[in-house]
Each structure stands twice: as C-alpha cells, then as structure tokens.
Amino acid sequence: MAVKRLEYGLILVGLLAFHIFFVDYLSFYLLLFFCFLPVLSLVLTLLSGLRVQVRLEAGAEGGSGNYAVKKRELFAVRMYFTGNSRLGGKRIRVRMSVKNELLRTEETKTLAFAMEKKKQLVSFPVSSEYCGNLTCRIRQVKLYDYLWLFAFPIKEAAEICAAVSVKPDIRPYQMNLRDQPAWDWESDEYSAEKPGDDSSELFDIREYREGDRISRIHWKLSSKRDELMMKEGSLPVSSRILLALDLAGTADGGGLADSLVETAASVSWFLMEKGICHRVGWWQEAETGGQFLVRKIEDEEAFHQMLHEILSSGRGAESMNVIAGCLEEEHISRILYFCTGLTEKEAVFLCGEKEAASISIFQMKKTGDTDRISGRGEKGQEPGEAGRAAAESLGAEWRVLKEGRQAEGMKGFEI
Incomplete structure (x- = not known):
C-alpha cells in the first residue's frame, strides 16, 4: 500500500543519511539489509504461492438464494479465503461495496488482514435503515508481500457478489372495502357470488x-x-384496481422512497388478504432507459415476487413516465397513485385522460415539509398545491401522508 511504501522509502532515506554521516560497517550493513529486505519478502511470498480462492456469503451461514431481513436488522457478510500457502501470514487487501438497488446508493469498505496458512474467514456486520435489495460485491482483492510493498491482483475474485433483500414493514392500515365487484367481459375469471x-x-x-x-x-x-x-x-371479473408507485422526487434521501414502497406494499397485502385480485405498476430502471412494469397480484407468491422486483427498481423515473404507463393499462376502474407530489400538468394528464377510473392520489411528505415541488404553485398557494387543486377539480381524491406516520393518513380510506 502507498503508506507502507512511503514508510519504507523514509527508512531508506534515513539509513542512507546515517551511512553518509557515520561511515562504518554498521551503517553499511544496515543499509544493505534494508535494501535486500523487500527482495526477501517478495521471494518468500512467491514461494508460499499466489493462488487464493474467495467465496462470499451474506445472511445465514451456508444459506443459498435470496436472504431476507427486516430494516435495521444486522446480518453478517462473510468472505472465505482458501489457498495452498506453505507459509502463513499472507497479506490480503479486499475492497468491497454494498449497494441498495432501490435507492441506487452505494457504500464501500476496505479490509486488510494477514491470512493463515490454508483458510481464513473474514466477517463483518451490515444493516440498512431503508428497504431495498442489497448487493454485496467484491470489487478488488490484492495479495501483498509480507512488507505490503508488492501487490498481486486476484482477478478471479473480482465481482463476486451476494444478495440480501431488506423488506419494507407491512402495516395493518384501517381501511374499508367498497361492495363493488369489478367486472370485465374479456376476462377468463368469473365471480363465485353473483350471476352475469x-x-x-x-x-x-x-x-x-x-x-x-x-x-x-x-x-x-x-x-x-x-x-x-x-x-x-x-x-x-378481473383485476381492475391498479396501484401505481411513482418514486420521482425521492432522490434527496431514502426515507420518502422507503415510506412510499411500504405504503403501497401494505395496501397490496391488504387487498391480497381480502381475496381481491389487483395490479401493481412501477417504473423499472435499466441501462437502456427503463420501462413501466405491471404485475398481477392474486396470491402471496405473486405479492413477494412483485415486491422483490420493486426493491431493485431504482427511483430515477419522471412522473410522466409512470402516468403514461397507468394510462396504457386497460380495464381499470380504480387507480391508487403513490407519489411525492404532482405538478398541475402531471395531475391533469393523469386525471383528465383516465376519466372512467376513480383516482386516489397519495402524496408522501417529510414531517415539516410542504412539498417536493418548489415554485410551481399559483400565486397565494403553497408550492405544488396547483397539482392538488387540478386533481381535485377533476374528481380525484388527494391524501397527504407523513413519512413514518402513514397509518394516520390511510385511516378510514375506502377502496
């Protein structure tokens, strides 16, 4: 490493100065010894072998597949190093990252240690305050000599990864159901209670x-x-209820995105438990742009699959992309739209084009904030209130939810 090389260079300069001012055998042999010491360290490292295999695990020991934890729950990330070293004490430096695929945030961590002869286990705890799929990835592994002066990259170990899913809290909101079964003449599903x-x-x-x-x-x-x-x-009958998740405007922090996902997931779970088939739509980011995805939720398996996809979706979409995706969905009679706010243009686009559907908009705010949209309101209005006024004038319901206190805003809501 650079620090070790600098330290070694300073020692050599000091020994050279010592030899210049105090010319004798002691200063000469000391200088000679420290000049050949890196060579000796390199030779011993080469003799002990450069082959190192790395295995990465996250979550339960020996577990496979996707491991799920709750928010703020600690889990272990373990790296198993094995080699054919004849001598102990190999110096290894690992640089790894933990990325939240929902929030698109990434933290890096560097570990340096001396490996035993054959095996070495390195473990450290990780937790996440917000929901999302976490990807733990080894970015770089380097093997050093005993003095940390010469580095040998272990290319086979780079980009090894393990996944952990941090689930949102599913909360029991106090909501009511309308006694209005959805029907669709093109559906292959039929009501078990009413004739048609x-x-x-x-x-x-x-x-x-x-x-x-x-x-x-x-x-x-x-x-x-x-x-x-x-x-x-x-x-x-058909799934004529659409839950639309709009994560635009959540880039300032993870709290808003976390609260929006938690609220939408809790409402979807409520409908699923009541036996109401519905759809959930969101914008899925991709390297080539992205797309609006819709999943039909009929049972618990479909719910968990949908949630796993959302937790890797990212949050960079514009609201117009999500609204356009909602408008393309056919046979929809009810839209529940979860967002951080809409401009007047976005509200008119959503509520004016989908006249046949009953629309409820849930705006998530941080406690103490007014709106994510600044400077867009009419004169005399709070910023962003123009969007709410436009939506309500077109017959939409608008509810304001506070981050961390969504249950208060959802109380008494009728689906």
Missing part, C-alpha cells in the same frame, strides 16, 4: 321467473322435469 350475462360459462340453473328471456331456457332439463328451468350466465 356471459352464457359461455354457466353460473347456476334455477326455476323460471316472470320476465326471464326465452333464450336462457334449458330445454333438455325442462323436458325432464316438466317445468321451465333457466340457465344463468356468469359474471366475468
């Missing part, structure tokens, strides 16, 4: 009632029972 007009799927057979259409008579069964029996069609 889709004759391709039989719901029930009953006795004739005055006013029933002749086309619904079950002639074969009626002839057997000597009374008119009617066929009832089924009512197609």
Whole structure:
C-alpha cells in the first residue's frame, strides 16, 4: 500500500543519511539489509504461492438464494479465503461495496488482514435503515508481500457478489372495502357470488321467473322435469384496481422512497388478504432507459415476487413516465397513485385522460415539509398545491401522508 511504501522509502532515506554521516560497517550493513529486505519478502511470498480462492456469503451461514431481513436488522457478510500457502501470514487487501438497488446508493469498505496458512474467514456486520435489495460485491482483492510493498491482483475474485433483500414493514392500515365487484367481459375469471350475462360459462340453473328471456331456457332439463328451468350466465371479473408507485422526487434521501414502497406494499397485502385480485405498476430502471412494469397480484407468491422486483427498481423515473404507463393499462376502474407530489400538468394528464377510473392520489411528505415541488404553485398557494387543486377539480381524491406516520393518513380510506 502507498503508506507502507512511503514508510519504507523514509527508512531508506534515513539509513542512507546515517551511512553518509557515520561511515562504518554498521551503517553499511544496515543499509544493505534494508535494501535486500523487500527482495526477501517478495521471494518468500512467491514461494508460499499466489493462488487464493474467495467465496462470499451474506445472511445465514451456508444459506443459498435470496436472504431476507427486516430494516435495521444486522446480518453478517462473510468472505472465505482458501489457498495452498506453505507459509502463513499472507497479506490480503479486499475492497468491497454494498449497494441498495432501490435507492441506487452505494457504500464501500476496505479490509486488510494477514491470512493463515490454508483458510481464513473474514466477517463483518451490515444493516440498512431503508428497504431495498442489497448487493454485496467484491470489487478488488490484492495479495501483498509480507512488507505490503508488492501487490498481486486476484482477478478471479473480482465481482463476486451476494444478495440480501431488506423488506419494507407491512402495516395493518384501517381501511374499508367498497361492495363493488369489478367486472370485465374479456376476462377468463368469473365471480363465485353473483350471476352475469356471459352464457359461455354457466353460473347456476334455477326455476323460471316472470320476465326471464326465452333464450336462457334449458330445454333438455325442462323436458325432464316438466317445468321451465333457466340457465344463468356468469359474471366475468378481473383485476381492475391498479396501484401505481411513482418514486420521482425521492432522490434527496431514502426515507420518502422507503415510506412510499411500504405504503403501497401494505395496501397490496391488504387487498391480497381480502381475496381481491389487483395490479401493481412501477417504473423499472435499466441501462437502456427503463420501462413501466405491471404485475398481477392474486396470491402471496405473486405479492413477494412483485415486491422483490420493486426493491431493485431504482427511483430515477419522471412522473410522466409512470402516468403514461397507468394510462396504457386497460380495464381499470380504480387507480391508487403513490407519489411525492404532482405538478398541475402531471395531475391533469393523469386525471383528465383516465376519466372512467376513480383516482386516489397519495402524496408522501417529510414531517415539516410542504412539498417536493418548489415554485410551481399559483400565486397565494403553497408550492405544488396547483397539482392538488387540478386533481381535485377533476374528481380525484388527494391524501397527504407523513413519512413514518402513514397509518394516520390511510385511516378510514375506502377502496
């Protein structure tokens, strides 16, 4: 390392000055010894072998696959080093990073240690205050001689990674359900409680009632029972509720993004537990730009898969991209839009184009903040209030949620 090389250089300069001013055998042999000491260290390092294998684990020891923890929960990152060293004391320096794929934040850590002859375990604790998929990655491994002067990169160990998922808290919000089952004539799913007009799927057979259409008579069964029996069609149902997650405006810190994901996930879990099929949409960042993804949530497995994808989505999308994705979704009667605020143009674009849908907008704010959008309000309004006024004038519901206190804002909300 640079510090060790500087220290060695200063020692050589000091010994050289000592030899110049005090010419004798002692000063000469001391200077000669320190000149050949790096060569000796290098030779011993080469003789002990340069092959080192590295294995990285995060979470439970010996575990495989994606390991999940709660926010602020400590978990261990372990690096296993194995080699064929004939001598102990190999100097190893590791540079690794821990990246939150949701927030796109990254921390680096450098470790230096002396390895034993055959094996060495290096472990350190990690935790995250915010949710997101964490990628623990080894960026660089270097093997040094005994004096830390010569470095040999271990290329095979670079870019080894392990993943840990930090889940958001799922909170039991006090919400109410509307007794309005969604229906969709193009759906392959049917209501188990109410009949409909889709004759391709039989719901029930009953006795004739005055006013029933002749086309619904079950002639074969009626002839057997000597009374008119009617066929009832089924009512197609579909996932007509869309939860849209807009993480634009959360780049200042992780708290807003964490609270938005937590709120959307809690509402989705609530609907899933009630047996209500719904959709969740968000903007997925990619190297080539990104896309609006939508996942259908029917059961717990689909919920956890959706949540895992969101925790790697990033947060750099513009609100217009998310709104455009919402507008492209067909057969939607209810939109729950989670964001940090909308401009007047964005609010009109969302609420004006999707007139057939009932829209509820949830604006997440930091405690004490007014709005993420500064300088866009009308004269006499708080910044960003123009977006809220535009949305409400078009019939949308607007709720303000406070970071860390979302349950208060969600109380009594009717889906």
